[in-house]
Amino acid sequence: MSEIQAALLKLQGTHEAEILQQIEEVYEEIQKKQQIWYSKTDFSCPQACGECCRNFEPDLLEGEALYMAAWLIQNQSETADQVAAESFPFPREKGCQFWNENATYHCSIYGARPLICRLFGASSSYSKTGDIVWKPCKFYPAQDLAAHKPPLAHKQYSVEETKCLLGEIPPAMSDFTEKVVAVTPAEETLLIREILPETVKRLLWIIKMNAGE
């Protein structure tokens, strides 16, 4: 089910609504493919880990920023207004501006998270020779990997090895990056703090114009 249905209605007939629908389709495809991975394996991120976001702030493509802005406008309108005023709920010098240290699951905009956040702990990649490979997340505790049955390590596994050890291989990250780039072809990316305020302001203005105000 769409997480931005109300925002899409307000943007009906605009170029931005078309972009948002295409981005949501990519996000839904990721979810479907990851569900296959999760249903066939017993491997997932450690409960409430969040280490990958502690000192990391994602760079966003235009389509990802538009999705995040639309999601905020629909689901956290006060935060959307705050961001439009160039302020963030969890400001930090280094790291994501939506990472809540005190919340169990840390991400305060889970439904709006960009591509990297959707894929980081559950994706494969292409090796230099073009083969799909999988490697456990670098933040996964080594002792937990060693305790897995069968034991795993911080190393790269081929498709065959991954399927043998875990039963399935997760989707490849760059396949989805290409799809998101194709929606809004400019490949420039900007940090959340750099791109989001203008993007929220832009969407709020278009919504206002679309409503004939």
Ligand code: SF4
């Ligand atoms: S958007 Fe959420 S998942 Fe992504 S880096 Fe920020 S806090 Fe982490």
